[in-house]
Amino acid sequence: MAVSTSAVSPGTAVATASSVAYESNEIIIAATATAPAQRIHDDEILFIVRRQEQDGQPELYHVCWLREPTPAAAAASGDDSAQQDQSSASSAPPSPPPFAFCTTVLDESVAKVLPKGVLRRHLLADIAPVFQEDDGSLSPSSSSLHVIVSTRSGLGQAQAFYDAVLKPLLGVFGLAAVTGAGEAVPKGQKSYNLLVTSSSRSIAEFAQTLGKASAGSTGAPATVVLLSGDGGVVDLLNGVAEQDEDTDVRQLPAIALLPLGTGNALFHSLHRPDYLAAAAAASASTTEENTKPAPKGPSSFVLGLRALFKGHAAPLPNFEARFSPGSHTVSYSLQEEEGKEAALKEQAENVDKLRGAIVASYGFHAQLVWESDTPEYRKHGDKRFGMAAQELLKVSHAYDADVRFVKAGATVAAPNRLGRRFNYVLATMVSNLEKTFTISPASEPLDGQLRLVHFGDVGGAKTMDIMMAAYNNGAHVGMTWPSPAGDKPAEEAMGDAKEPAEESVGYDAIDELQVNVLEQDSRWRKVCIDGTIIEIPQGGWMKVRKAPTPVLQIIVNRD
Numbered sequence: 001m002a003v004s005t006s007a008v009s010p011g012t013a014v015a016t017a018s019s020v021a022y023e024s025n026e027i028i029i030a031a032t033a034t035a036p037a038q039r040i041h042d043d044e045i046l047f048i049v050r051r052q053e054q055d056g057q058p059e060l061y062h063v064c065w066l067r068e069p070t071p072a073a074a075a076a077s078g079d080d081s082a083q084q085d086q087s088s089a090s091s092a093p094p095s096p097p098p099f100a101f102c103t104t105v106l107d108e109s110v111a112k113v114l115p116k117g118v119l120r121r122h123l124l125a126d127i128a129p130v131f132q133e134d135d136g137s138l139s140p141s142s143s144s145l146h147v148i149v150s151t152r153s154g155l156g157q158a159q160a161f162y163d164a165v166l167k168p169l170l171g172v173f174g175l176a177a178v179t180g181a182g183e184a185v186p187k188g189q190k191s192y193n194l195l196v197t198s199s200s201r202s203i204a205e206f207a208q209t210l211g212k213a214s215a216g217s218t219g220a221p222a223t224v225v226l227l228s229g230d231g232g233v234v235d236l237l238n239g240v241a242e243q244d245e246d247t248d249v250r251q252l253p254a255i256a257l258l259p260l261g262t263g264n265a266l267f268h269s270l271h272r273p274d275y276l277a278a279a280a281a282a283s284a285s286t287t288e289e290n291t292k293p294a295p296k297g298p299s300s301f302v303l304g305l306r307a308l309f310k311g312h313a314a315p316l317p318n319f320e321a322r323f324s325p326g327s328h329t330v331s332y333s334l335q336e337e338e339g340k341e342a343a344l345k346e347q348a349e350n351v352d353k354l355r356g357a358i359v360a361s362y363g364f365h366a367q368l369v370w371e372s373d374t375p376e377y378r379k380h381g382d383k384r385f386g387m388a389a390q391e392l393l394k395v396s397h398a399y400d401a402d403v404r405f406v407k408a409g410a411t412v413a414a415p416n417r418l419g420r421r422f423n424y425v426l427a428t429m430v431s432n433l434e435k436t437f438t439i440s441p442a443s444e445p446l447d448g449q450l451r452l453v454h455f456g457d458v459g460g461a462k463t464m465d466i467m468m469a470a471y472n473n474g475a476h477v478g479m480t481w482p483s484p485a486g487d488k489p490a491e492e493a494m495g496d497a498k499e500p501a502e503e504s505v506g507y508d509a510i511d512e513l514q515v516n517v518l519e520q521d522s523r524w525r526k527v528c529i530d531g532t533i534i535e536i537p538q539g540g541w542m543k544v545r546k547a548p549t550p551v552l553q554i555i556v557n558r559d
């Protein structure tokens with residue numbers, strides 16, 4: 001089926017079978033008098049759309065693909081933008097963004113040259129209704145498609161990614177951005193609503209406008225393309241209205257996530273099966289005779305964009321965390337005062353509950369998220385975690401808490417209880433907290449199971465070993481080491497104490513977690529919910545359990 005997209009621009013080169021070859025997973029297009037040679041790797045292709053310019057004319061194949069220079073190529077060309085912070089770029093000429101959206105038009109005859117698998121994998125047979133809505137009148141946009149550009153996420157590249165990639169890509173479907181609340185849309189113009197964040201409240205305020213009323217002219221639920229890290233997801237999760245239990249989950253707003261934050265835990269966890277498949281393919285192709293570089297698999301941006309256009313929406317499991325009275329969020333922002341240098345100011349807001357989809361933690365993880373979140377550390381992207389970790393491990397604090405959990409399927413009447421001093425207590429619904437940091441290897445995308453990872457007072461060096469093993473595809477799970485003589489047991493069932501000969505990293509599927517914080521010093525009383533830091537008062541607690549109903553859907557790969 002041919003689909004409707006914007007027309008081929010005048011002067012666009014159309015490659016024919018005689019100039020196209022397919023070799024080693026690349027479409028190779030010979031140079032012509034007007035266009036240079038091109039090589040498009042299968043991993044770079046987002047999708048291919050087929051289009052007939054005019055009745056009676058043959059159809060053309062539009063290959064939409066993403067070019068991202070490898071770090072080595074970027075360094076060789078002097079483009080270090082992958083390591084640059086927006087603010088530090090202000091004095092130097094801006095680097096070109098490390099990604100470019102490209103379209104290549106092939107004539108119908110190339111179908112004979114391309115292996116069938118290429119067209120089967122990439123041809124976009126149907127376009128989701130949300131990309132086809134026609135506003136139909138000179139009225140404010142009523143599209144149910146929203147794009148959020150979170151300008152402070154990660155290294156501050158969301159705006160550049162939108163400008164260079166997403167905007168032209170949506171333009172392929174004839175969609176134009178509407179930014180103002182009352183902005184009129186010409187009749188017949190397909191559009192989407194664009195929100196570029198201007199404050200830490202922008203996404204939360206937008207979330208409150210999302211709901212049943214946000215369904216578009218086709219009745220499709222709202223689709224929110226989120227160019228951010230995990231923080232944007234949390235803002236949406238906590239901002240959207242509570243749903244009635246009988247709400248049809250297929251009508252819940254759906255998020256399409258593009259990984260422009262630092263950790264991007266939810267994104268990388270959803271795509272872990274893709275990464276594992278690519279690693280398996282790479283190791284299968286690495287033989288002594290084969291001297292070609294092993295394929296790396298599609299990049300995270302390619303995977304995210306493929307899911308946006310070819311994926312489907314599924315309910316996003318979430319958990320509820322409750323906090324004792326007196327708990328408050330802790331965040332910092334740079335604030336300017338007249339005549340003085342901008343200074344970091346703490347902001348606190350009382351909080352009694354939060355929803356999360358990723359992680360609830362106490363101890364080393366929460367501390368690291370909190371202490372690495374300064375403008376100085378943020379300049380270093382995801383390296384900030386490693387840098388702050390080095391400092392924290394020198395202190396090697398053992399956290400004083402009473403931790404109880406209910407194993408999955410067990411009765412609440414018999415909770416398990418852990419010993420009093422910890423380095424790590426972390427409940428999660430996802431496998432990865434960063435692309436290569438697999439904290440919960442048993443977690444499958446969207447399985448909705450909370451899993452608890454915990455270990456006692458093992459000291460800084462052992463904590464480091466355990467964290468390094470998590471970077472080795474979750475090899476920390478199952479780690480054991482001799483218990484120092486005279487130590488308290490690391491874990492005991494209530495009323496059933498027994499001395500273990502060795503200690504281990506605890507790993508359990510759980511239904512509930514309760515952490516009673518026993519620390520005096522407020523520095524050690526921070527918990528983390530999906531990146532938000534909450535300070536628990538002295539003698540206070542945090543309780544975590546799976547939420548009974550989803551409030552959002554998330555768009556994931558179809559296969």
Ligand SMILES: Nc1ncnc2c1ncn2[C@@H]1O[C@H](COP(=O)(O)OP(=O)(O)OP(=O)(O)O)[C@@H](O)[C@H]1O
Nearest residue numbers: 152153154197198199200229230231261262263264
């Ligand atoms: N213009 C802005 N001014 C102040 N805060 C902003 C602005 N734009 C976005 N924010 C906030 O910045 C935070 C960015 O968090 P986000 O999680 O997206 O990125 P990250 O922390 O780098 O990534 P991750 O959580 O995946 O590690 C969000 O809470 C968002 O609300």
